[in-house]
Amino acid sequence: xKKFLRNPKGSRDxxxxxxxxxxxxxxxxxxxxxLWGYQPIQTPILINWDTLAEGSKKLSDIAFKLIGQxxxxxxxxxxxxxxxxxxxxERLKGDKLPFRFxxxxxxxxxxxxxxTNERELYQIGIELIGAKEGASDLxxxxxxxxxxxxxxxxxxxxxxxxxxxxxxxxxxxGNTALELYKALSxxxxxxxxxxxxxxxxxxxxxxxxNELITIKxxxxxxxxxxxxxxxxxxxxxxxxxxEKINSLFGDSVQIDLSLTSDVDYYTGIxxxxxxxxxxxxxxxxxxxxxxISKFGxxxxxxxxxxxxxxxxxxxELQGKSFDEFKSxxxxxxxxxxxxTFDAINKLxxxxxxxxxxx
Numbered sequence: 001x002k003k004f005l006r007n008p009k010g011s012r013d014x015x016x017x018x019x020x021x022x023x024x025x026x027x028x029x030x031x032x033x034x035l036w037g038y039q040p041i042q043t044p045i046l047i048n049w050d051t052l053a054e055g056s057k058k059l060s061d062i063a064f065k066l067i068g069q070x071x072x073x074x075x076x077x078x079x080x081x082x083x084x085x086x087x088x089x090e091r092l093k094g095d096k097l098p099f100r101f102x103x104x105x106x107x108x109x110x111x112x113x114x115x116t117n118e119r120e121l122y123q124i125g126i127e128l129i130g131a132k133e134g135a136s137d138l139x140x141x142x143x144x145x146x147x148x149x150x151x152x153x154x155x156x157x158x159x160x161x162x163x164x165x166x167x168x169x170x171x172x173x174g175n176t177a178l179e180l181y182k183a184l185s186x187x188x189x190x191x192x193x194x195x196x197x198x199x200x201x202x203x204x205x206x207x208x209x210n211e212l213i214t215i216k217x218x219x220x221x222x223x224x225x226x227x228x229x230x231x232x233x234x235x236x237x238x239x240x241x242x243e244k245i246n247s248l249f250g251d252s253v254q255i256d257l258s259l260t261s262d263v264d265y266y267t268g269i270x271x272x273x274x275x276x277x278x279x280x281x282x283x284x285x286x287x288x289x290x291x292i293s294k295f296g297x298x299x300x301x302x303x304x305x306x307x308x309x310x311x312x313x314x315x316e317l318q319g320k321s322f323d324e325f326k327s328x329x330x331x332x333x334x335x336x337x338x339x340t341f342d343a344i345n346k347l348x349x350x351x352x353x354x355x356x357x358x
Contacts, residue, residue, distance in 0.1 A: 008119075009117060009119070010110075010117050010118050010119025010120065011118075011119060011120050012118075016325065017324070017325060018312075020322065020323070020324075020325055021312055021315075021316075021322045022122070022308060022309075022312060024322055024323070025124075025151060025308055025311050025312050025315070026104055026124060026308065028147075028150045028151050029102075029124055029147050029150065029151070029306070030102065030104070030124075031150065032143060032146050032147050032150050033102040033126055033143070034102075036100070036139070036143055037100050038100040038101060038102040038126050039100060039101060039102070040101070040102055040103065040104075041084060041087070041101040041102070041103055041127075042103065042105065043077065043080065043083035043084060043086075043087055043103075043105075044077070044083070045076060045077055045105070045106065045108075046066070046074055046075075046076065046077075047074065047075055047076075047077050047083055047086075048072070048073070048074060048075070049065060049073040049074055049075045050073075051075075051082065051083065051086050051295075052075045052077070052078060052082060054082075054294050054295065055079075055081075055082030055085060055086075055265065055291060055294065056078075056079070056082060056263060056264055056265055057264055058262060058263065058264045059078040059079055059082065059109070059263070060075075060078070062078060062109045062110045062111060063075045063076065063077075063078040063108070063109060063110075064076040064078075064108050064109075064110070064119075076107075076108035077105075077107055077108065078107055078108065078109045079107055079123070079263075079305070080103050080105055080107060080123055080125065080305060081127060081288070081291070081303060081305065082291070084101060084103065084127050084129075085288075085291045085292040085294075085295055085301070086295045088129055088292055088295075088297060088299070089292050089293075089295035089296045089297035090295065090296075092297075093296070093297045097129070097130025097131070097299065098128060098129055098130035098131040098136070099127070099128075099129040099130055100126070100127075100128055100129075101126065101127045101129070102124075102125065102126045102127075103123070103124065103125060103126075103127075104122065104123070104124045104308070105122070105123060106120055106121065106122055106123070107120070107121055107123050108120050109121075121307050121308075121309060122307065122308035122309055123283075123305045123306065123307060123308065124305070124306050124308050125283065125285070125303060125304050125305030125306055126140070126143060126303050126304060127301060127302075127303035128140060128301065128302050128303060129292065129299060129300075129301040130299050130300065130301070131300065131301075131302070132300050133241075133268050133269075133287060133289070133300065133302075136300075136302050137241070137268065137269050137287060137302055138244065138245070138248055140285060140302050140303065140304060141158070141160070141245065141249065141253055141271065142248075142249075144158060144271075144273065144285070144304055145158065145249070145252055145253075147306070148273070151311060151315060152315070152318075152320060153275065153311070153314060153315060153318065154318060155275055155276050155277065155318070156273055156274065156275045156282065156314075157254060157273070157274050157275070158252065158253045158254065158271055158272070158273045159253075159254045159255075159256040159259050159271060159272055159273075159274070160242075160245060160253055160254070160255055160256065160259070160269055160270070160271040161255070161256055161257060161258075161259040161260075161261075161269070161270060161271070162238045162241060162242070162268060162269050162270070163261075163266050163267055163268060163269075163270060163286075163287075164235070164237065164238050164268070165225070165235060165238050165257065166181060166260075168231055168234050168235055168238075169181075169231075172230070172231055173201075173205075176195065176199050176201065179195050180192055180195055180196070180209060181260060183195060184213070184258050184260050185260040185262075189213060192213065193210070196209050196210060204229070208224075208228065211224060212224070212257050212258050213258045215257060218242070218245075218246040218250075218251070218253075218254065218255045219246070221242065221255040221256070221257055222239060222242050222243060222246065222255065224257065225238065225239050225242070225257075226239060241268075241269060242255050245269075253271070259271075259272065261284070261286065262284075263284070263286070265288045265290065265291045266286040266287060266288055267287055267288060267289040267290055268286065268287030268289065268302070269286055269287055269302075270284070270285070270286030270287070271284065271285055271286060271304070272284040272285075273306070275314045277313075277314040277317040277318055278310060278313060278314055278317070280310070282306055282307060282310050282311055282314065283304060283305050283306030283307055283310075284304065284305070285302070285303055285304025285305060286302065286303075286304075287300070287301070287302040288301055288302070288303075289301065326353065327353075328353035328354050328355045329347065329352065329353065329354040329355075330354075330355065330356070330357035331343055331344055331354055331355070331356060331357055332357045333356055333357070333358075340356065344356070
């Protein structure tokens with residue numbers, strides 16, 4: 001019996017009815033992006049290894065490495081933000097800012113999702129390049145929320161934090177803060193509490209850290225920062241940022257001081273969107289003011305990316321119905337194929353689907 005040749009581990013095929021659903025998600029989000037003035041951009045799937053390594057150590061560790069025929073070290077892109085940063089510096093330096101780009105494309109990673117074996121994903125997202133921290137961050141969050149509403153996704157939560165919040169904690173608490181951050185990154189709350197209990201932190205400091213993972217509500221999170229003693233003044237910009245987010249979006253965006261990031265190039269706000277339908281995040285984003293400068297163009301930026309497959313799966317689990325493929329009218333060819341083609345063309349001009357009956 002002949003052995004079937006299967007796809008590589010972590011990849012999959014998409015059948016026509018599945019692709020039709022994918023197209024619904026893609027077209028819906030592209031409509032939102034274009035209404036906000038974003039333009040499409042494409043970058044190669046095959047990139048130089050140096051590009052990826054320059055952009056992110058974390059992403060380069062999980063990327064697919066390839067060796068070209070001349071011995072050059074290559075990679076399959078592991079995200080789309082880094083290649084877009086590279087092309088912005090390489091080809092758009094000197095053009096009028098800001099740039100508003102959107103993209104749809106595949107990325108390849110070992111363990112692309114923490115809870116599955118998938119290695120290739122469709123990402124769809126935006127990059128707003130050349131605008132400083134402030135209104136541009138709020139625009140990004142607004143577009144994210146509108147994207148979910150456009151799809152009809154009913155249950156989701158957008159959580160946001162700020163890299164400067166953790167940077168100040170690292171400076172003040174040193175290695176203890178770093179170990180606590182790593183524990184939160186793993187969602188290991190038992191380890192988190194163990195580190196606190198074994199540390200030399202004062203009683204008020206231990207209370208501060210324990211409350212970090214129990215705070216519920218934006219006003220409570222902001223109040224927690226304002227009550228952080230010596231750190232209060234150093235975190236004033238973070239507090240101001242959170243107050244603007246809360247004022248504009250209310251409970252639609254949750255301030256989560258315990259939120260960590262898998263990406264190591266964020267320099268301002270960073271956020272993720274999760275849904276109870278999946279139990280994992282649908283996507284993430286944030287500000288990356290230093291990434292593009294690594295490629296020779298010192299310009300700020302913010303953006304987000306969503307996993308198209310997860311968006312589709314969440315909608316299916318929600319029970320959303322999709323338009324089914326409409327079968328074309330079948331026209332018998334008979335002896336005169338030209339007349340048959342003419343009849344089909346007449347239907348096509350009326351925007352009606354038709355094809356040969358074979």
